[in-house]
Amino acid sequence: MGYFKTWLDVVFDPMEFLEKLPKKVGYREPAIFALKTYGFGLAVLLVIGLFFSVIFSTMFASLGLSKLAGIGFGGIFLMIILGIPLMLAFAFIGLFIGSGLIHLFVTLLGGKGSYKETFRLYSYSIAPSLIWFIPMINAIVGIYSLILVIMGVYVRHKLSVGRSVLAVLLPTILFFFIVMFTASLYMTLGGLI
Numbered sequence: 001m002g003y004f005k006t007w008l009d010v011v012f013d014p015m016e017f018l019e020k021l022p023k024k025v026g027y028r029e030p031a032i033f034a035l036k037t038y039g040f041g042l043a044v045l046l047v048i049g050l051f052f053s054v055i056f057s058t059m060f061a062s063l064g065l066s067k068l069a070g071i072g073f074g075g076i077f078l079m080i081i082l083g084i085p086l087m088l089a090f091a092f093i094g095l096f097i098g099s100g101l102i103h104l105f106v107t108l109l110g111g112k113g114s115y116k117e118t119f120r121l122y123s124y125s126i127a128p129s130l131i132w133f134i135p136m137i138n139a140i141v142g143i144y145s146l147i148l149v150i151m152g153v154y155v156r157h158k159l160s161v162g163r164s165v166l167a168v169l170l171p172t173i174l175f176f177f178i179v180m181f182t183a184s185l186y187m188t189l190g191g192l193i
Contacts, residue, residue, distance in 0.1 A: 121152025
């Protein structure tokens, strides 16, 4: 299947897509799908970043600050160009970590499928993030991605809807509390130093 056909199937008919996902599909295809999705989103971010850097550079130049304009444009351009490969590398690693956390809870709650199943459904659930840059729908995109993971756990791991929700939301909640605890610890210790 082509990328956009797969994307349309995942986003608009996820239950059928998940039920018909062949067992022979390994790690490669889902990972490439997720990285293409992230890549397209980052390309849009690149275009938006360049657009705004041109606007700000022109504004600085009109104020007689042409050196600052050149440095600002060059810095933003360089940051975006260097940042995209780094962000894709972190996204690739994140696929394995996110899948691992969800699979841990899937296993604890009695799921039947393998880690590979979790990785596949998690990678395809990234599909909605292709349009995350559209203002006002960022939260909806995130929620829909969570729903897709829950549906995937339900279909591929044969858990009840309630256990599927728990298997997906518990790692998310745990991650949130770890981040909040770390931030509060940092702020507390920062105040003591």
